[in-house]
Amino acid sequence: MDHDDDLSGDDLHGRLAALEARVPVDPTPPTLPSRRRRGRFAVPIALAPVFVLAVVATAAAGAVVVSNLAEGNPGIQNPGQPLAGAHMECMSPPEADAFLAEHGFADVDWQVETGTTVAPDGGKGSSTTVHQATPPEHGYVIPGSVHDNGKVIMVADQRVGATGVGDCFGSPMP
């Protein structure tokens, strides 16, 4: 029997299906929450001062965080962003560039990082940053963000010792 041929047909399907069927699962779905909304003032009135303090503290902490942000733009792949879940980190820079163009993002600034992540003495490495309009051939893609002017900032990490991010953390550099 030619196993090679089998793997592209029924045998692979059959073995995968059997494997999946052997996974031990609890088939009970979770209990669904009520979709009825609570009243607007469901918090007991005795807790009102605590509630007010929490709101004030949260607002103050939020202001500090926002003031510390160098860039206020959320990542292009963050939940709710235009390319959420796109996994561009698993593409080569040219693939990511083509993917962005396909999704209407033609104005891309490629920030190419070269150098090393670790110095010969084991300390922090040094890197050089170059901005360019075309994607480099190689490097780990680190998806960036869409700025107010519509420009997308993408990073291509070519540093020696770089590891990649997300799902492709630790995979060979494209």
Add this chain to the structure above:
Amino acid sequence: MTSADATTAARRDRAAATNGETEAFEAAVRPHYAPLVRRLALVLGDPHDAEDVAQDTYLSAFRSWDRFDGTDVRAWLYTIGLRLAFNHRRGRRRWLAAIGRIEPRPWSDPSDPDLWAALSALDPSTRSALLLNVLDGYTQAEIAAMLSVPEGTVASWVSRGRAALRRELGPDR
């Protein structure tokens, strides 16, 4: 009818509609829950993680039930689940990296260890695309839409996945 009567009737109608929605959701989604957990277990490599993500998927699907177009419940559910699984893996990887990359003990299948090992060696995206294609019969265009990637990327994943399994499993294994 007084204003109070109208308010009561409106509340009753809303409650009935809500109950109806819940029943419709459960009837449509419940049959796909256990298969979803199994699929996520193959993608995540851990049945416990799979159950966590499947529960999140179920609740997320319930919250967006009124936006579902009604065409293919399984594809819709798997789309939500796989995207959550990818994010789950990302979070876990960051966490593992932060604590020194201690991997938890993964599930293994004693009945077909070669297949499980070969499948585990694939990256989650390739594994997901391969399973959707081989097991569920979704076309590359359908998988591309589910995973929000170009069709060419899916074609590459499926081809790479098949080649890897062929190489690892080879003849006589």
